[in-house]
Amino acid sequence: MKSRVFASLAVTVLALILSSRAVAASPQSGFVKVQGKHFTLDGKPYYFAGANLWYGMYLGSPGKTGARARLIKELDQLASEGVLNLRVLAISEASTLKRAVTPFVMRRPNHLDETLWQGLDFLLDEMAKRDMKAVLCLNNFWQWSGGMAQYAAWFNNEPVLDPDVTGDWNSFMDNSASFYRSPPAGCLDDQDHLHARAADVHDSSEVASSRCG
16 A cells, blocks of 8 residues: 555656647647657647746735736746746645645645645646647656655655755655655556546647656
Protein backbone atom coordinates (compact mmCIF):
# COMPACT_ATOMS: atom_id res chain seq x y z
CA MET A 1 0.00 0.00 0.00
CA LYS A 2 2.80 2.41 0.83
CA SER A 3 4.30 1.87 -2.59
CA ARG A 4 0.98 2.76 -4.18
CA VAL A 5 0.73 5.92 -2.13
CA PHE A 6 4.21 7.33 -2.29
CA ALA A 7 5.16 6.36 -5.81
CA SER A 8 2.10 8.20 -7.00
CA LEU A 9 4.19 11.03 -8.33
CA ALA A 10 7.51 9.20 -8.61
CA VAL A 11 8.99 11.65 -11.03
CA THR A 12 10.69 14.99 -10.54
CA VAL A 13 8.20 16.72 -12.76
CA LEU A 14 5.44 15.03 -14.74
CA ALA A 15 4.89 17.46 -17.59
CA LEU A 16 1.41 17.53 -19.06
CA ILE A 17 1.45 19.47 -22.30
CA LEU A 18 -2.07 20.76 -22.86
CA SER A 19 -3.33 21.55 -26.33
CA SER A 20 -4.88 24.97 -26.68
CA ARG A 21 -7.84 23.74 -28.70
CA ALA A 22 -9.37 20.62 -30.14
CA VAL A 23 -7.83 19.41 -33.39
CA ALA A 24 -9.91 17.17 -35.60
CA ALA A 25 -6.94 15.24 -36.95
CA SER A 26 -5.16 12.43 -35.12
CA PRO A 27 -5.46 12.29 -31.29
CA GLN A 28 -1.81 13.41 -31.01
CA SER A 29 -2.03 16.47 -33.24
CA GLY A 30 -1.72 19.79 -31.48
CA PHE A 31 0.68 18.41 -28.87
CA VAL A 32 4.25 19.49 -28.33
CA LYS A 33 6.60 16.55 -28.79
CA VAL A 34 10.31 15.88 -28.51
CA GLN A 35 12.10 14.91 -31.70
CA GLY A 36 15.79 14.35 -31.20
CA LYS A 37 17.02 17.44 -29.36
CA HIS A 38 14.16 19.68 -30.41
CA PHE A 39 10.52 20.38 -29.66
CA THR A 40 8.03 19.95 -32.47
CA LEU A 41 4.38 20.83 -32.92
CA ASP A 42 2.41 19.07 -35.65
CA GLY A 43 5.65 18.07 -37.36
CA LYS A 44 7.17 21.56 -37.34
CA PRO A 45 9.85 23.05 -35.05
CA TYR A 46 8.28 24.54 -31.94
CA TYR A 47 9.79 27.67 -30.43
CA PHE A 48 8.20 29.60 -27.63
CA ALA A 49 8.47 32.37 -25.11
CA GLY A 50 7.44 31.10 -21.70
CA ALA A 51 6.81 32.28 -18.17
CA ASN A 52 6.39 30.79 -14.71
CA LEU A 53 2.75 31.35 -13.75
CA TRP A 54 2.95 28.91 -10.85
CA TYR A 55 0.04 30.58 -9.02
CA GLY A 56 -2.42 30.42 -11.92
CA MET A 57 -4.41 27.59 -10.36
CA TYR A 58 -4.78 29.60 -7.16
CA LEU A 59 -6.06 32.69 -8.97
CA GLY A 60 -8.51 30.58 -10.96
CA SER A 61 -9.98 28.93 -7.88
CA PRO A 62 -13.55 29.75 -6.81
CA GLY A 63 -12.25 29.63 -3.23
CA LYS A 64 -10.53 32.20 -1.04
CA THR A 65 -7.40 32.45 -3.20
CA GLY A 66 -9.38 33.14 -6.34
CA ALA A 67 -8.92 36.32 -8.35
CA ARG A 68 -10.23 35.42 -11.77
CA ALA A 69 -10.38 38.97 -13.11
CA ARG A 70 -6.69 39.37 -12.28
CA LEU A 71 -5.88 36.02 -13.89
CA ILE A 72 -7.67 36.96 -17.10
CA LYS A 73 -5.86 40.30 -17.18
CA GLU A 74 -2.48 38.62 -16.70
CA LEU A 75 -3.19 36.03 -19.40
CA ASP A 76 -4.23 38.77 -21.81
CA GLN A 77 -1.03 40.68 -21.10
CA LEU A 78 1.15 37.60 -21.54
CA ALA A 79 -0.58 36.62 -24.78
CA SER A 80 -0.22 40.14 -26.15
CA GLU A 81 3.54 39.90 -25.58
CA GLY A 82 3.75 36.52 -27.32
CA VAL A 83 4.25 34.53 -24.12
CA LEU A 84 2.27 31.40 -24.96
CA ASN A 85 3.84 28.66 -22.82
CA LEU A 86 3.26 28.72 -19.06
CA ARG A 87 4.66 26.62 -16.23
CA VAL A 88 1.85 25.98 -13.76
CA LEU A 89 1.90 24.41 -10.31
CA ALA A 90 -0.74 21.67 -10.37
CA ILE A 91 -0.01 19.90 -7.07
CA SER A 92 1.04 21.30 -3.69
CA GLU A 93 1.36 19.24 -0.54
CA ALA A 94 0.37 20.04 3.03
CA SER A 95 3.55 20.48 5.01
CA THR A 96 4.93 21.74 8.30
CA LEU A 97 7.61 23.62 6.39
CA LYS A 98 7.80 27.24 7.51
CA ARG A 99 7.30 28.67 4.03
CA ALA A 100 4.82 26.09 2.74
CA VAL A 101 2.09 27.54 0.56
CA THR A 102 -1.50 27.42 1.81
CA PRO A 103 -4.01 26.25 0.95
CA PHE A 104 -2.63 23.10 -0.62
CA VAL A 105 -3.96 20.66 -3.17
CA MET A 106 -3.02 17.48 -1.28
CA ARG A 107 -3.65 17.27 2.45
CA ARG A 108 -2.36 13.71 2.43
CA PRO A 109 -1.93 11.12 -0.32
CA ASN A 110 -5.10 10.61 -2.36
CA HIS A 111 -6.97 13.44 -0.58
CA LEU A 112 -7.16 16.38 -2.97
CA ASP A 113 -8.66 19.85 -2.75
CA GLU A 114 -11.27 19.94 -5.49
CA THR A 115 -11.69 23.71 -5.16
CA LEU A 116 -8.11 24.36 -6.21
CA TRP A 117 -8.38 21.92 -9.07
CA GLN A 118 -11.45 23.80 -10.23
CA GLY A 119 -9.05 26.72 -10.40
CA LEU A 120 -6.81 24.64 -12.63
CA ASP A 121 -9.82 23.87 -14.84
CA PHE A 122 -10.57 27.57 -15.17
CA LEU A 123 -6.96 28.45 -15.91
CA LEU A 124 -6.60 25.83 -18.63
CA ASP A 125 -9.86 26.87 -20.23
CA GLU A 126 -8.73 30.50 -20.37
CA MET A 127 -5.35 29.45 -21.74
CA ALA A 128 -7.07 27.45 -24.45
CA LYS A 129 -8.91 30.57 -25.57
CA ARG A 130 -5.52 32.26 -26.09
CA ASP A 131 -3.81 29.40 -27.92
CA MET A 132 -1.47 28.81 -24.97
CA LYS A 133 0.29 25.64 -23.84
CA ALA A 134 0.87 24.60 -20.24
CA VAL A 135 3.49 22.54 -18.46
CA LEU A 136 1.96 21.23 -15.25
CA CYS A 137 4.42 20.76 -12.39
CA LEU A 138 3.38 17.87 -10.16
CA ASN A 139 6.42 17.72 -7.89
CA ASN A 140 9.69 19.51 -7.24
CA PHE A 141 12.45 20.14 -4.71
CA TRP A 142 11.22 23.55 -3.58
CA GLN A 143 10.19 23.41 0.05
CA TRP A 144 7.45 26.03 -0.28
CA SER A 145 5.22 23.67 -2.25
CA GLY A 146 5.73 20.65 0.02
CA GLY A 147 7.41 18.71 -2.72
CA MET A 148 9.61 15.66 -2.50
CA ALA A 149 10.56 16.36 1.10
CA GLN A 150 6.93 15.98 2.11
CA TYR A 151 6.51 12.70 0.21
CA ALA A 152 9.66 11.41 1.88
CA ALA A 153 8.24 12.43 5.27
CA TRP A 154 4.94 10.66 4.55
CA PHE A 155 6.67 7.51 3.37
CA ASN A 156 9.28 7.36 6.13
CA ASN A 157 6.90 8.59 8.84
CA GLU A 158 9.44 11.18 9.89
CA PRO A 159 9.29 14.96 10.31
CA VAL A 160 10.40 17.19 7.47
CA LEU A 161 13.83 18.74 8.00
CA ASP A 162 12.99 22.40 7.44
CA PRO A 163 16.10 24.30 6.26
CA ASP A 164 14.48 27.61 7.17
CA VAL A 165 14.52 26.44 10.79
CA THR A 166 17.67 24.32 10.93
CA GLY A 167 19.74 26.30 8.43
CA ASP A 168 20.98 22.94 7.14
CA TRP A 169 20.22 22.78 3.44
CA ASN A 170 22.45 19.77 2.79
CA SER A 171 20.45 17.57 5.15
CA PHE A 172 17.22 18.87 3.64
CA MET A 173 18.35 17.94 0.14
CA ASP A 174 19.59 14.52 1.25
CA ASN A 175 16.26 13.88 2.91
CA SER A 176 14.37 15.06 -0.17
CA ALA A 177 16.45 12.75 -2.36
CA SER A 178 15.20 9.76 -0.37
CA PHE A 179 12.02 10.25 -2.42
CA TYR A 180 13.80 8.34 -5.19
CA ARG A 181 14.40 5.38 -2.91
CA SER A 182 10.68 4.93 -2.32
CA PRO A 183 9.34 1.79 -4.02
CA PRO A 184 8.19 2.67 -7.54
CA ALA A 185 5.63 -0.13 -7.87
CA GLY A 186 1.95 0.65 -7.91
CA CYS A 187 2.26 4.24 -9.11
CA LEU A 188 -0.28 3.81 -11.87
CA ASP A 189 -3.29 4.25 -9.59
CA ASP A 190 -2.64 7.92 -8.94
CA GLN A 191 -1.27 8.53 -12.41
CA ASP A 192 -4.48 7.14 -13.86
CA HIS A 193 -6.42 9.43 -11.52
CA LEU A 194 -4.45 12.43 -12.73
CA HIS A 195 -4.86 11.46 -16.36
CA ALA A 196 -8.59 11.00 -15.90
CA ARG A 197 -8.79 14.33 -14.14
CA ALA A 198 -6.86 16.09 -16.89
CA ALA A 199 -8.94 14.47 -19.63
CA ASP A 200 -12.08 15.61 -17.85
CA VAL A 201 -11.01 19.26 -17.75
CA HIS A 202 -12.61 20.34 -21.01
CA ASP A 203 -13.88 18.73 -24.16
CA SER A 204 -11.97 21.38 -26.09
CA SER A 205 -8.59 20.57 -24.55
CA GLU A 206 -6.34 17.64 -25.31
CA VAL A 207 -3.82 16.24 -22.88
CA ALA A 208 -0.54 14.45 -23.39
CA SER A 209 1.93 13.42 -20.72
CA SER A 210 5.62 12.68 -20.54
CA ARG A 211 8.08 11.93 -17.77
CA CYS A 212 10.91 14.29 -16.98
CA GLY A 213 13.84 13.16 -14.90
